[in-house]
Structures are given as structure tokens and as C-alpha cells.
Amino acid sequence: MKANEVAELVPGVPKGLETGLHNYWYPILKSEDLSQNKPVSIKCLGEDLVVWRDGRGLPGVLFDRCPHRAAKLSLGRVLEGNLQCAFHGLRFDKTGQCVLIPWEPDDSASAQEVRARSYPAQELGSYIWAYLGDPARFPPPPLLDEVPEELSRGDEFLWFRMPTEVWDSNWLLAIDGGDGFHAVTLHAETQAVEERPWEGGKAQAASAPLAERRVKIVQTPYGVRGIATDREGKPIHHGHLLTVKGDRFILPCISTNVIRPVPGVEPYVSRLWQFPVDDKQTIIQRFAVQRATTAEARERWERLFQEVVKPRLQSISREDAVIAESQGDLVTARTHEHLFEPDLSMYEVRQRINDAFLVQLEERRMAPTRDSLVWPVKSTGP
Ligand code: FES
Numbered sequence: 001m002k003a004n005e006v007a008e009l010v011p012g013v014p015k016g017l018e019t020g021l022h023n024y025w026y027p028i029l030k031s032e033d034l035s036q037n038k039p040v041s042i043k044c045l046g047e048d049l050v051v052w053r054d055g056r057g058l059p060g061v062l063f064d065r066c067p068h069r070a071a072k073l074s075l076g077r078v079l080e081g082n083l084q085c086a087f088h089g090l091r092f093d094k095t096g097q098c099v100l101i102p103w104e105p106d107d108s109a110s111a112q113e114v115r116a117r118s119y120p121a122q123e124l125g126s127y128i129w130a131y132l133g134d135p136a137r138f139p140p141p142p143l144l145d146e147v148p149e150e151l152s153r154g155d156e157f158l159w160f161r162m163p164t165e166v167w168d169s170n171w172l173l174a175i176d177g178g179d180g181f182h183a184v185t186l187h188a189e190t191q192a193v194e195e196r197p198w199e200g201g202k203a204q205a206a207s208a209p210l211a212e213r214r215v216k217i218v219q220t221p222y223g224v225r226g227i228a229t230d231r232e233g234k235p236i237h238h239g240h241l242l243t244v245k246g247d248r249f250i251l252p253c254i255s256t257n258v259i260r261p262v263p264g265v266e267p268y269v270s271r272l273w274q275f276p277v278d279d280k281q282t283i284i285q286r287f288a289v290q291r292a293t294t295a296e297a298r299e300r301w302e303r304l305f306q307e308v309v310k311p312r313l314q315s316i317s318r319e320d321a322v323i324a325e326s327q328g329d330l331v332t333a334r335t336h337e338h339l340f341e342p343d344l345s346m347y348e349v350r351q352r353i354n355d356a357f358l359v360q361l362e363e364r365r366m367a368p369t370r371d372s373l374v375w376p377v378k379s380t381g382p
């Protein structure tokens with residue numbers, strides 16, 4: 001099928017895109033949520049998956065249906081590093097190959113004829129990653145080429161992972177919600193602080209009355225940005241930096257925000273994945289990270305994270321979720337919108353996601369932009 005022959009779910013959304021972009025790496029679980037002996041069932045991109053660890057502790061990901069009679073493999077157990085179906089006991093290795101049929105001799109050739117669909121999986125940065133796609137059509141690129149550099153550089157960066165969330169919203173709406181000018185309104189009460197250096201503890205909320213606040217729209221190399229001001233145009237500290245490197249949105253669903261949460265501290269970077277459970281729910285994985293190479297810098301960043309960043313990100317994420325969930329399903333939301341000029345950067349992100357979906361129909365794959373996966377902070381001074 002050609003890209004221009006694809007039916008649309010709603011104008012601008014090719015059918016199929018509502019359940020995600022295949023042929024990318026996704027952080028499907030946190031490492032600690034996958035124990036050595038218990039398979040985990042998870043749905044991603046509309047597909048039921050089973051995740052488990054083999055005898056060496058390495059993760060495996062299979063379609064969660066036994067090829068014998070369709071029982072959920074996630075109900076099974078791990079034996080000698082292989083996954084045993086709970087129903088009649090067929091065992092599978094990480095590649096999906098059936099390695100044992102319990103009523104046949106152990107070296108029986110008939111096991112060779114049975115396979116479960118499998119996905120490449122790895123562990124990095126305390127996440128379990130799966131390449132959700134078709135490795136025969138689109139060979140998986142090295143994981144390290146497609147994730148933020150911080151996750152492989154524990155000597156230089158310290159990242160804190162936020163709790164995994166599931167929003168009752170389509171993933172495309174969740175990603176729309178990362179636009180660069182909503183925060184000054186939606187997060188006005190959680191993010192805006194007084195212009196005074198942080199001295200530890202909870203930051204002093206901005207005193208400018210909400211009714212007096214206005215938004216100034218600026219174009220930056222990083223896309224459209226909203227700056228909060230008071231009625232006279234004096235900026236209010238929301239912490240979003242205007243001079244950073246790379247794109248805010250990276251395929252398949254990564255958003256990057258560089259934030260100085262309170263005046264006088266080093267900025268941190270928030271990296272956020274928003275990918276579909278199915279067309280109605282979205283998984284959110286987020287970490288906050290600073291470059292910190294000394295014990296002192298690590299300690300300072302940990303304190304800032306615990307006292308300011310973590311509680312704030314929890315509130316902000318709740319605010320974002322409530323809005324995304326309020327917009328209704330994808331078709332409802334997209335048919336009830338009227339875009340303004342500041343929506344341009346968000347619109348460009350939509351285009352990029354659409355392009356990434358459509359080029360695959362022509363056997364091509366758009367890679368994430370590598371220079372956006374490097375550390376995006378230009379200056380590290382306060
Ligand atoms: S359904 Fe899995 S072994 Fe029979």
C-alpha cells in the first residue's frame with residue numbers, strides 16, 4: 001500500500017497510527033518491576049506481551065499467546081530460563097522458539113516447528129526495553145543509538161525515574177499536550193516561583209495574582225515557547241529555558257524539557273516517553289536528570305530532586321493527564337479543535353509522527369534525531 005492510499009481515522013491521522021508507531025525501542029517496564037521468576041503481562045501498542053527474565057537475568061518479550069491453544073503465556077512459569085505455558089507445558093526461549101513439548105522426548109524435532117512471536121529486548125538505565133516491530137522488515141538499530149545518552153553514562157549523569165503512569169487518553173493527545181506554551185497556564189500554580197535563589201526546601205510560589213498573568217509567545221530554535229509575565233510584561237519564573245540544543249520532540253514519542261525549577265540552580269532535563277497501551281490509554285515513563293560528576297554535585301541534585309522536582313513533576317503530570325483525559329477520544333478531540341499560531345510547533349510534531357508512520361508503508365524507517373538524544377543544556381551556569 002502507498003502512503004497516499006491510507007484511509008484516515010480523522011483528518012491528519014492515518015488509520016493504525018492511533019495505536020502507535022511500530023519498529024522503535026520502548027521502555028516498557030522498570031527493571032525492578034520484572035523479577036527473576038515471575039513473568040509480567042503488559043499491553044503496548046495494542047498488543048498483549050509477556051516479559052520475563054531468562055537464566056542469565058536477560059529480558060525476553062513474546063506475544064502473550066501460546067501458539068498451541070492461545071493461553072496467555074504470562075500465566076506460566078519460568079523454568080531453567082525458559083517460559084513454560086501454564087496450560088499444557090510447552091516451553092519457549094527468548095527468541096520464541098519452542099524448546100520442549102513435555103509429552104515428546106526432550107530432543108524431539110517437533111518442537112522446532114512451533115514458535116511464538118518474539119521481540120528484541122534489552123535492559124538499560126534501569127528500564128526494560130522492547131523493540132516493538134517487525135525485525136525482518138526493519139532490523140532493530142542498536143538500542144544505544146536511539147535513547148538519550150544520559151542512560152548509558154552513569155558516571156557523568158544522575159537520573160531519577162518517576163513512577164510509571166497510565167493515562168486514560170490516546171497517546172497522540174498526550175503528546176499534543178507537551179506543547180511549549182500551555183505550561184504557563186496549566187501549571188501556573190505548580191511551577192511558577194518567586195525570583196529568588198533557592199535555599200532548600202519547598203520553593204516560594206509566585207505571588208503574582210493569576211488574574212494578572214499574561215503569556216508572551218516567543219519563537220526559539222527549540223520551537224514555540226510561552227513565557228509567563230505579569231500584566232506589565234515582567235517575566236515570572238517558570239523555569240523553561242529558551243536556549244537549548246536539539247528538538248523537544250524525538251521519535252517515536254520522547255519529549256525533552258530543560259528546566260531550571262528555581263532560580264540559582266543548575267537546570268535539569270526531563271525526558272518523557274508517551275506510548276500507547278492501546279488507542280484509549282497511554283503509558284508514561286519519565287526521568288529527570290542532571291549532569292553531576294562529583295559527589296557534591298550528586299548530593300545537591302538529589303536534594304533538589306527530592307525537595308522540589310519530584311513533587312512538582314508529580315503535580316504537573318497529574319495536571320497534564322487530567323487535561324488529556326478531558327479531551328475525549330482522539331476523533332472527538334481532533335474534530336473539536338481550532339488551532340492558533342502558537343500551535344505551530346505542536347502541529348509540526350504531528351506531521352513528523354505521521355511521516356514516520358507513512359514512510360514505513362514504503363519500507364523506510366525514520367530514525368530518532370541523534371543530535372537531540374545528547375545532553376541538550378547549552379550552558380551549565382545558573
Ligand atoms: S495452550 Fe500453551 S501449551 Fe497448550
Ligand SMILES: [Fe+2]
Binds near residue numbers: 177178182187316320
Ligand atoms: Fe504540561
